[in-house]
Amino acid sequence: MTDRSLGPIPLPERGQRATGSFTFADDPSLAKYRWPFLAIGGQQSGATFLVTAGIHAAEYTGIEAAIRLGRTLDPTAVRGTIVVIPLLNRPGFYERSIYTNPEDGDNLNRLFPGRSDGTWGERFAHHLLTEIVKNVDYAIDLHAGDLIEDLVPFVIYREVGDPKRDETIRQMANAYGARWAVKTAPTGERPGTLFAVAAQSGVAAMLAESGGRGLLVEEDVIRHVRGVTNILRAVGILAGTPEPVAPARVVKSFDWLRSPAEGMFHCRVSVDQLVKKDDVVGELTDLVGEPLATITAPVGGVVLFTVTSPAIKKDGLLLAVGAL
Numbered sequence: 001m002t003d004r005s006l007g008p009i010p011l012p013e014r015g016q017r018a019t020g021s022f023t024f025a026d027d028p029s030l031a032k033y034r035w036p037f038l039a040i041g042g043q044q045s046g047a048t049f050l051v052t053a054g055i056h057a058a059e060y061t062g063i064e065a066a067i068r069l070g071r072t073l074d075p076t077a078v079r080g081t082i083v084v085i086p087l088l089n090r091p092g093f094y095e096r097s098i099y100t101n102p103e104d105g106d107n108l109n110r111l112f113p114g115r116s117d118g119t120w121g122e123r124f125a126h127h128l129l130t131e132i133v134k135n136v137d138y139a140i141d142l143h144a145g146d147l148i149e150d151l152v153p154f155v156i157y158r159e160v161g162d163p164k165r166d167e168t169i170r171q172m173a174n175a176y177g178a179r180w181a182v183k184t185a186p187t188g189e190r191p192g193t194l195f196a197v198a199a200q201s202g203v204a205a206m207l208a209e210s211g212g213r214g215l216l217v218e219e220d221v222i223r224h225v226r227g228v229t230n231i232l233r234a235v236g237i238l239a240g241t242p243e244p245v246a247p248a249r250v251v252k253s254f255d256w257l258r259s260p261a262e263g264m265f266h267c268r269v270s271v272d273q274l275v276k277k278d279d280v281v282g283e284l285t286d287l288v289g290e291p292l293a294t295i296t297a298p299v300g301g302v303v304l305f306t307v308t309s310p311a312i313k314k315d316g317l318l319l320a321v322g323a324l
Contacts, residue, residue: 004041006048006083007131012041015075024127029103029120033091038070038084042237046080047137049237050203051228053085055109055141055194056099057092061211062142065224073229077239082232083136088128088194091120096214098147112197125192133198138235139205140172141195142224145212151305152272153223154180154322155248157206158196168204168235174247175234176208176227180302180322181248204235213308251322255298258315259284263292265312267319269303274324276300281319284312299323 004011008025012018018041021034051069053062063086070084087093089108092101100107103120111118114125133139145151157173159166173181198205208227211220230245232238259265267282269275275297282295301323312318 006039006081006135009037009039009083009132011039011081011083014041014045015043016041017070017075019070024124024131027123027127030124030127035088035090036086038067038086040070040073040075040078040082042078042080042082043076044079047235047237048081048083048135049232049235050133050136050139051082051084051142052088052139052194053142054087054089054093056107056143056146057087057089057095057097057101058147058214059144059212060214060216061144061220062224063087064216065210065221065228066142068221068225069228073232073238078237079239080237082237085132096147109194110192112192112194113201125194128194129197129201133194133203134201136203138168138172138237139195139198139203140228140231141205141207142228143207143209144220145209145305147214148307148309149212149305150271150308151209151212152180152302153178153208153210153220154182154304155206155208156182156195158199159183160199165199165202165204169199169206171234172204172231173206175231175242175245176206176248177223177230177243177245178208178227178248179246180304181250182254182304182322183250184253209305212305251301251304251324253299253323254304254320255301255323256320257281257295257298257318259295259312259318260293260314262314262316263287263312264310265295265307265318266310267306269306269319271303271306273303274301275303275321297321
């Protein structure tokens with residue numbers, strides 16, 4: 001190893017690979033955990049590319065794909081440095097936590113840029129952003145449908161008003177190879193996602209979704225691996241010509257549907273299905289089968305994800321439609 005580092009992560013010599021774990025030693029509540037990492041020092045100097053996954057601890061496709069990338073990319077084909085953190089929600093992994101982290105019950109991907117004196121999740125977001133993420137050139141955050149979600153593969157990105165960075169972000173999003181892309185925030189959702197704040201902080205950053213339902217489906221894992229590999233080639237970090245892929249179709253909005261009451265949700269659509277405005281997408285009943293509500297599509301478009309569990313709290317998430 002050299003004395004080079006990315007915040008608390010030690011980086012390997014040129015042409016070498018390193019694996020290990022790190023912590024945020026300055027914060028005792030964070031320091032009780034160690035986060036896994038894989039790092040590749042390219043044969044040639046260049047930019048730094050960060051791959052993260054598992055900010056939602058039961059999104060296993062992204063976690064597995066990140067590990068494979070860190071273990072299989074050839075250092076002799078790399079220009080610069082690739083750092084992989086395959087599991088961000090370290091407290092939630094063995095708890096099979098859905099959406100949130102067990103330390104404070106909050107969604108880590110809604111807390112950026114975080115606070116140094118905040119909740120556990122806010123402090124984690126602050127340290128991750130300031131010590132690691134802000135010090136890289138490119139970043140991709142790998143996701144899947146959570147333990148109770150199904151989805152069609154898609155990418156999400158934000159344009160930040162810097163023409164050069166925005167063009168690079170679009171190049172990355174299109175190189176991934178997904179059919180659909182979102183570039184606006186989910187309707188009614190809180191801000192604070194990792195990739196969006198990274199982009200606002202000077203990093204060419206994006207998010208990719210593949211797989212879900214708590215399953216490690218090989219096709220879904222390979223999609224992430226191939227997508228990231230293609231991005232690495234497109235931005236010049238990895239040797240080789242990018243695979244030609246059709247650019248993603250950008251939806252006009254990303255509308256999240258929530259339940260008006262608690263009950264049993266009977267979904268009537270599937271992911272990647274096209275719906276028209278006011279189409280019935282599901283019904284809600286109580287626990288003796290009495291109808292409570294009919295759920296309709298607020299816009300015409302494509303169903304990007306659905307919640308697969310029928311047990312729904314009031315204001316619970318049901319599905320999302322990307323407007324066309």
